[in-house]
Amino acid sequence: MNAPQAPEALSRPVPPALIDALAARFGPQLSTAQAVREQHGRDESPFDVPPPAAVVFCASTEDVADAVRLAAAHGVPVIAFGAGSSLEGQLLAVQGGISLDLSRMNRILDVAASDMTATVQAGVTRLQLNDELRHSGLFFPIDPGADATLGGMTATRASGTNAVRYGTMRDNVLALTVVFADGKVVRTGTRAPKSSAGYDLTRLLVGSEGTLGIVTEVTVRLYPQPEAVAAAVCSFPGVAQAVDCTIAVIQAGIPIARCELMDANAVRAVNAHDRLGLPEQPLLLMEFHGSAASVREQAESVQAIATEHGGSDFDWADTPEERTRLWKARHHAFLSALQTRPGCRAVTTDTCVPISRLADSINATVAEADAAGLPYFVVGHVGDGNFHVGYLIDPARPEERDLAEQLNAKLVRRALALGGTCTGEHGIGLHKQDFLREEIGDDAIAVMRAVKRALDPANILNPGKIFAG
Amino acid sequence: MNAPQAPEALSRPVPPALIDALAARFGPQLSTAQAVREQHGRDESPFDVPPPAAVVFCASTEDVADAVRLAAAHGVPVIAFGAGSSLEGQLLAVQGGISLDLSRMNRILDVAASDMTATVQAGVTRLQLNDELRHSGLFFPIDPGADATLGGMTATRASGTNAVRYGTMRDNVLALTVVFADGKVVRTGTRAPKSSAGYDLTRLLVGSEGTLGIVTEVTVRLYPQPEAVAAAVCSFPGVAQAVDCTIAVIQAGIPIARCELMDANAVRAVNAHDRLGLPEQPLLLMEFHGSAASVREQAESVQAIATEHGGSDFDWADTPEERTRLWKARHHAFLSALQTRPGCRAVTTDTCVPISRLADSINATVAEADAAGLPYFVVGHVGDGNFHVGYLIDPARPEERDLAEQLNAKLVRRALALGGTCTGEHGIGLHKQDFLREEIGDDAIAVMRAVKRALDPANILNPGKIFAG
Numbered sequence: 001m002n003a004p005q006a007p008e009a010l011s012r013p014v015p016p017a018l019i020d021a022l023a024a025r026f027g028p029q030l031s032t033a034q035a036v037r038e039q040h041g042r043d044e045s046p047f048d049v050p051p052p053a054a055v056v057f058c059a060s061t062e063d064v065a066d067a068v069r070l071a072a073a074h075g076v077p078v079i080a081f082g083a084g085s086s087l088e089g090q091l092l093a094v095q096g097g098i099s100l101d102l103s104r105m106n107r108i109l110d111v112a113a114s115d116m117t118a119t120v121q122a123g124v125t126r127l128q129l130n131d132e133l134r135h136s137g138l139f140f141p142i143d144p145g146a147d148a149t150l151g152g153m154t155a156t157r158a159s160g161t162n163a164v165r166y167g168t169m170r171d172n173v174l175a176l177t178v179v180f181a182d183g184k185v186v187r188t189g190t191r192a193p194k195s196s197a198g199y200d201l202t203r204l205l206v207g208s209e210g211t212l213g214i215v216t217e218v219t220v221r222l223y224p225q226p227e228a229v230a231a232a233v234c235s236f237p238g239v240a241q242a243v244d245c246t247i248a249v250i251q252a253g254i255p256i257a258r259c260e261l262m263d264a265n266a267v268r269a270v271n272a273h274d275r276l277g278l279p280e281q282p283l284l285l286m287e288f289h290g291s292a293a294s295v296r297e298q299a300e301s302v303q304a305i306a307t308e309h310g311g312s313d314f315d316w317a318d319t320p321e322e323r324t325r326l327w328k329a330r331h332h333a334f335l336s337a338l339q340t341r342p343g344c345r346a347v348t349t350d351t352c353v354p355i356s357r358l359a360d361s362i363n364a365t366v367a368e369a370d371a372a373g374l375p376y377f378v379v380g381h382v383g384d385g386n387f388h389v390g391y392l393i394d395p396a397r398p399e400e401r402d403l404a405e406q407l408n409a410k411l412v413r414r415a416l417a418l419g420g421t422c423t424g425e426h427g428i429g430l431h432k433q434d435f436l437r438e439e440i441g442d443d444a445i446a447v448m449r450a451v452k453r454a455l456d457p458a459n460i461l462n463p464g465k466i467f468a469g
Numbered sequence: 470m471n472a473p474q475a476p477e478a479l480s481r482p483v484p485p486a487l488i489d490a491l492a493a494r495f496g497p498q499l500s501t502a503q504a505v506r507e508q509h510g511r512d513e514s515p516f517d518v519p520p521p522a523a524v525v526f527c528a529s530t531e532d533v534a535d536a537v538r539l540a541a542a543h544g545v546p547v548i549a550f551g552a553g554s555s556l557e558g559q560l561l562a563v564q565g566g567i568s569l570d571l572s573r574m575n576r577i578l579d580v581a582a583s584d585m586t587a588t589v590q591a592g593v594t595r596l597q598l599n600d601e602l603r604h605s606g607l608f609f610p611i612d613p614g615a616d617a618t619l620g621g622m623t624a625t626r627a628s629g630t631n632a633v634r635y636g637t638m639r640d641n642v643l644a645l646t647v648v649f650a651d652g653k654v655v656r657t658g659t660r661a662p663k664s665s666a667g668y669d670l671t672r673l674l675v676g677s678e679g680t681l682g683i684v685t686e687v688t689v690r691l692y693p694q695p696e697a698v699a700a701a702v703c704s705f706p707g708v709a710q711a712v713d714c715t716i717a718v719i720q721a722g723i724p725i726a727r728c729e730l731m732d733a734n735a736v737r738a739v740n741a742h743d744r745l746g747l748p749e750q751p752l753l754l755m756e757f758h759g760s761a762a763s764v765r766e767q768a769e770s771v772q773a774i775a776t777e778h779g780g781s782d783f784d785w786a787d788t789p790e791e792r793t794r795l796w797k798a799r800h801h802a803f804l805s806a807l808q809t810r811p812g813c814r815a816v817t818t819d820t821c822v823p824i825s826r827l828a829d830s831i832n833a834t835v836a837e838a839d840a841a842g843l844p845y846f847v848v849g850h851v852g853d854g855n856f857h858v859g860y861l862i863d864p865a866r867p868e869e870r871d872l873a874e875q876l877n878a879k880l881v882r883r884a885l886a887l888g889g890t891c892t893g894e895h896g897i898g899l900h901k902q903d904f905l906r907e908e909i910g911d912d913a914i915a916v917m918r919a920v921k922r923a924l925d926p927a928n929i930l931n932p933g934k935i936f937a938g
Contacts, residue, residue, distance in 0.1 A: 114720055114825035157665040168663050170672070171640055186913045192821040193853045194637050195890040196626040196676050198897055198905050198935050199917045203639070203672030207665055224722030251583055253693030294763050352661040356583035384662045421664040428667055436667050444655045447924065448668045454923030455916065466667050 011096030014053035018074040022056060022098070025066055029057045040081050040099040044146075044334075045089040045431060046345040046395070052079060052099040059104050061177055061185055061216040067100055068214065069183035072460055079462050080214045082123060082149030086156060087348055088429025090209050094464045102151055105216065108132050117174060117191050119219040122151025138222040141166035144425065145331045150218045156427040157207030161330070164250075164383030165257040165289065166223060168425065170206050177217035178205055181456040191219060204451070209427050210462035212455050226257075226289035230299055231317040231326060234286070234306045235279045239263055239366050239378065242282045243359045245309035246382040250355050252305065254298050258287035259383035263366070265340075266333045266377040273336035274329040279313055284382075285330055287323070330379070337377040337390055344375075344392040347404035350432075351415035352386035352424030361418055362387055365411050374403055386424035413438070428466045436466065480565030483522035487543040491525060491567070494535055498526045509550050509568035513615075513803075514558040515814040515864070516899060521548060521568040528573050530646055530654055530685040536569055537683065538652035541929055548931050549683045551592060551618030555625055556817055557898025559678050563933045571620055574685065577601050586643060586660050588688040591620025607691040610635035613894065614800045619687045625896040626676030630799070633719070633852030634726040634758065635692060637894065639675050646686035647674055650925040660688060673920070678896050679931035681924050695726075695758035699768055700786040700795060703755070703775045704748045708732055708835050708847065711751045712828045714778035715851040719824050721774065723767050727756035728852035732835070734809075735802045735846040742805035743798040748782055753851075754799055756792070799848070806846040806859055813844075813861040816873035819901075820884035821855035821893030830887055831856055834880050843872055855893035882907070897935045905935070 022030050031037075032054045041051030053076075056067045064080075071078045077097025084091060093099065105121035108129060112118070113136050120129060125147045129140050142153060144160035152158075154176065159168035166172065175189030178201075188201040205213055236242040239261070246259055261284060262270070268280050284306070288298045303314055317323045329336075338344060353361045362378070369376045369389060380387025389411065391404035412422045412435045422435035437445055445467055452459075452467075459469070491499050500506075501523045510520030522545075525536045533549075540547045546566025553560060562568065574590035577598065581587070582605050589598060594616045598609050611622060613629035621627075623645065628637035635641065644658030647670075657670040674682055705711040711730055718725055730753060731739070737749050753775070757767045772783055786792045798805075807813060822830045831849070838845045838858060849856025858880065860873035881891045881904045891904035906914055914936055921928075921936075928938070 112823065112825065114716075115823040116720075117823065157669070159663055163663060167640070170663075170669065171636070180912075180916065184912045184915075186910070186916060188909075188913065190885075190890045190908070191823045191888040192855075192884075192890040192893065193824070194628055194632060194639075194821055194855065194893050196819075196892045196894050196896040197890050197901075197908055198676070198914075199681075199920060200626070200639065200669075200672045200676055201913060201916060203669045204920075207667070207669055212668075247583075251585075291763075291766060293766060294760075297760060297762060350665075352663055354581065354584035354586065354660045355662065356581065386661075386663065415661075416659075419660040421659045421661040421666045423665045424661065424663050425665050427665040432666075439659065439666055440657075441655070443649075443653045444657065444670060445667075446653075447649065447655060447670060450923040451668060451673075451920055454919040 012076060014076050014096055014098065015074055018070060018076055019054055021070050022054060022067065025070065026056050029059065031055045040101060041091065041093050043084050043086045043089065043091040045087055045429065046347055047089045047092055047430060050093045052093040052097055055099045055101050057101045057104050061179065064100055064179045064214055064216050065183045065185055068179050068181065071098055072181060072183065072458065075458055075460065077460050077463050080151065080210045082152035083125060083147060085146035085148045086152065086429065087426045088431040090156065090427060090429040090465055092430060094430065100214065103149065109217065111136060112191065113138060115191060116222040117219055118222055119217060120150055122216050122218060123149050125149050126153065133222065137225055139225050140220060140222055142169055142172055150220065151215045154206050154215050154218055155208065155210050157425065159425040161258045161260055161381060163381060164259055165255055170203060172221045173202055173206055173218060174221060175219040176202055176205055176215050178213035178215055180213045181458065181461050207427065209429065209465050211452060211465055212461060228292040228295040229287065229289055229323065230295050231287045231323045232299065233278065233283055233315045233326065234311040235281050235283045235313045237281065237310050239282045240359060240363050241310045242284050243362050243382060245284065245306050245311055247355055247358060248305045248309065249302055250383055252301065254301050256286060256298065256302065256383060257289040260285040260330055261378065261380040261382040261387060262333060263378035266337060266379050269336035269340050269377060270329040270333055273332055273339060276329050285326060333377065333379045334390060337392065341375055341392045343394065345395050346390040347393055347401065347408060349389045349408050349411050350423045350426040351411055351420055352384060353415050353418045353420030355385045357418035357420065358382060358385050361415055364414060365389060368407055368410060372403055372407055374400060384424065385420065430465065433467055481545060483545050483565055483567065484543055487539060487545055488523055490539050491523060491536065494539065495525050498528065500524045509570060510560065510562050512553050512555045512558065512560040514556055514898065514900060515816055516558045516561055519562045521562040521566055524568045524570050526570045526573050530648065533569055533648045533683055533685050534652045534654055537648050537650065540567055541650060541652065541927065544927055544929065546929050546932050549620065549679045551621035552594060552616060554615035554617045555621065555898065556895045557900040559625065559896060559898040559934055561899060563899065569683065572618065578686065580605060581660065582607060584660060585691040586688055587691055588686060589619055591685050591687060592618050594618050595622065602691065606694055608694050609689055609691055611638055611641055619689065620684045623675050623684050623687055624677065624679050626894065628894040630727045630729055630850060632850060633728055634724055639672060641690045642671055642675055642687060643690060644688040645671055645674055645684050647682035647684055649682045650927065650930050676896065678898065678934050680921060680934055681930060697761040697764040698756065698758055698792065699764050700756045700792045701768065702747065702752055702784045702795065703780040704750050704752045704782045706750065706779050708751045709828060709832050710779045711753050712831050712851060714753065714775050714780055716824055716827060717774045717778065718771055719852055721770065723770050725755060725767065725771065725852060726758040729754040729799055730847065730849040730851040730856060731802060732847035735806060735848050738805035738809050738846060739798040739802055742801055742808060745798050754795060802846065802848045803859060806861065810844055810861045812863065814864050815859040815861055816870065816877060818858045818877050818880050819892045819895040820880055820889055821853060822884050822887045822889030824854045826887035826889065827851060827854050830884055833883060834858060837876055837879060841872055841876055843869060853893065854889065899934065902936055
């Protein structure tokens with residue numbers, strides 16, 4: 001898929017003087033090799049690569065600040081890069097510029113176990129953090145599937161499978177260290193559990209996709225590892241019944257920790273990829289956290305509700321190994337599905353609706369996808385009202401891309417009409433800019449643009465993302 | 470106490486032409502009566518009243534937008550007014566201008582029980598909302614004590630006694646309707662449980678104290694009324710033991726719903742005011758929410774921890790009436806304490822620290838207050854690391870005010886050194902502007918100012934609050 005172009009349809013030139021200055025400051029931390037550049041101009045979106053002109057491998061906040069200052073002096077865009085797992089074209093150098101790779105900023109700076117907080121450099125990944133926390137009795141719950149960096153997860157306001165219980169990055173970031181467009185370094189908050197100290201700069205940065213500042217350190221909340229964990233798989237005759245079951249569980253106020261939908265196509269894909277042998281029909285993959293008594297109570301309530309909705313084969317994963325195997329399979333769903341159609345790419349949707357509208361939203365979507373005849377799969381954080389359809393398109397056939405985008409547009413407009421949003425967790429990037437405008441309106445976009453202009457008057461921070469220009 | 474003056478030390482004039490235009494548009498909704506103006510220039514802070522020049526009683530978002538447009542045309546400040554319960558001088562017309570009273574915007578627009586959301590006009594109070602929800606099986610948990618309006622609670626990022634379990638306004642506002650400085654009306658979000666759709670305008674407005682926009686409608690999360698509720702009072706030999714008990718409860722991960730400290734002075738005050746007969750020593754007032762089994766389990770764990778910390782007289786309030794009586798007394802603590810020294814006013818502190826530092830913070834504070842000899846009381850949402858000291862000062866004796874402010878300054882600087890914030894929930898207003906600067910630094914203030922200038926270039930929205938100018 002071709003990336004949308006910025007209105008000027010032109011990359012801004014990266015003058016040799018900037019490359020020289022970066023080389024002088026960063027030495028071997030700077031790369032202009034074609035392969036390195038291309039790797040940093042690509043994410044998991046279906047867009048073609050517009051690579052940056054150079055990549056700086058930053059090792060510290062000071063590195064980031066210096067690189068931003070040098071780029072600012074030449075009016076050249078800077079795009080932060082973590083794990084490269086964003087889905088909406090957030091990383092693509094559509095106006096040229098340089099990429100700042102933060103993956104070497106991978107130090108865990110502080111774990112305050114007694115306060116249940118951790119402060120990490122932006123390049124730390126969620127699996128790395130949880131590995132470090134392994135023996136602390138604590139864990140970091142946000143789980144977008146990919147082993148994303150905490151900086152990247154902050155930038156896209158990521159969430160994932162645990163959000164129904166533990167919230168999203170919005171709820172779990174306490175404070176950030178941010179490099180602004182003038183190279184100034186600001187700490188946006190403290191480790192206090194709550195604060196009313198002025199504007200919420202932390203939340204303004206969370207979800208800003210690198211367009212307002214570059215996050216270099218993240219302080220997050222941690223949670224006690226639950227005393228007991230139980231996971232179960234339950235199959236349903238159709239997607240509609242699985243969704244209705246989810247709605248009933250949420251409305252009953254059961255504090256389920258994870259409630260994930262996979263349609264029959266997704267189950268078939270993970271069965272093939274991970275040799276799971278799950279019944280190839282829609283299923284819910286659920287997890288319960290709490291004391292032993294509370295987990296038992298939750299599980300019994302959910303099992304009763306599932307049975308009422310036609311659920312069967314309630315299958316418990318009792319050991320940590322079985323649970324890990326199931327969740328790995330769930331996390332592989334995207335890659336597994338891609339392998340069902342060799343050479344394909346996925347156009348992914350991300351709507352989120354109020355829970356009472358989830359059945360309307362998802363049933364109509366499945367009917368449209370079936371009627372269209374394009375291969376697809378559905379996975380969803382349905383406890384949040386959020387689900388993803390992946391339309392598997394042949395990149396050589398533009399008519400397939402067009403069809404997938406038409407289906408996506410129908411799905412988004414339906415979600416908006418139902419009081420929902422075009423993106424629950426992937427962000428806007430390049431792909432959803434028109435939908436953002438439909439969702440929130442020109443006046444709200446004007447407010448966002450005013451904030452952007454105020455904090456980045458030369459438009460050097462990831463320009464052309466969230467809104468064009 | 471004299472209110473701090475804006476740098477220009479001058480109210481901006483309110484031209485008669487504006488009053489005429491407001492009278493033409495609003496008729497009897499406009500008041501310029503002295504008593505009405507004074508009432509709208511006063512809050513619960515210890516500052517003297519600088520009244521607005523006029524008050525517009527707005528009945529709709531359109532009223533607010535029209536009033537803002539008229540004021541903007543004359544470059545005149547506008548200050549939104551809800552219940553008048555703010556504590557840091559947020560309402561005071563330090564640069565003159567007009568007050569927009571939103572208390573008539575008291576309609577509950579929508580309760581979506583199946584989605585657990587409600588949308589209300591900004592003038593709806595928290596008690597009114599919960600009264601409306603009484604038979605719905607749901608409730609709105611944020612409880613700052615005063616029967617504040619939801620608009621005001623949004624503006625100060627309020628929290629209160631339930632925040633340890635349910636979070637603050639930051640966590641529980643889903644979307645807002647906002648009138649910006651140019652009179653444009655923007656809806657900042659949807660009813661979807663989560664979203665990554667562009668900048669988080671909702672969170673930017675929450676806590677902005679009326680300086681970026683005027684909130685006219687609020688969509689909030691609701692929660693299922695817990696199946697079981699239990700409340701208990703437990704006395705401790707000293708404040709230190711009560712605090713250590715709280716820290717242990719939080720670190721054990723017990724999902725306690727409320728955990729409130731009252732020192733012996735506060736207990737004496739509420740005993741006198743509400744005839745409670747509580748032991749006049751430090752106590753924790755706690756509440757547990759959940760299934761019957763879960764509440765029992767939580768209460769047993771906490772009772773064991775309390776006993777280890779010298780807690781005694783664990784006294785259960787089993788009936789709703791007993792619980793209501795206890796919480797009413799807690800909510801009266803501020804007024805009850807004021808009555809222990811006739812004619813006094815309270816200088817109130819609001820620090821919040823990481824939970825592991827709470828004992829250090831509070832013990833030193835109590836020692837300093839005792840040494841200073843000024844009457845005081847302590848109440849605290851200690852499960853959040855947040856507590857309030859009220860120094861009871863004679864407004865006729867400036868040396869008492871100075872002493873209280875010196876004690877407050879010591880307390881705040883200690884909180885900052887411990888990784889905390891100068892304000893957990895009351896906001897900055899006029900009173901904490903220097904502390905905000907110490908807490909977050911000039912560069913962060915510059916970012917906040919840039920946002921303010923971008924959204925309110927003529928500085929008409931509650932000017933002089935959060936930062937001077």
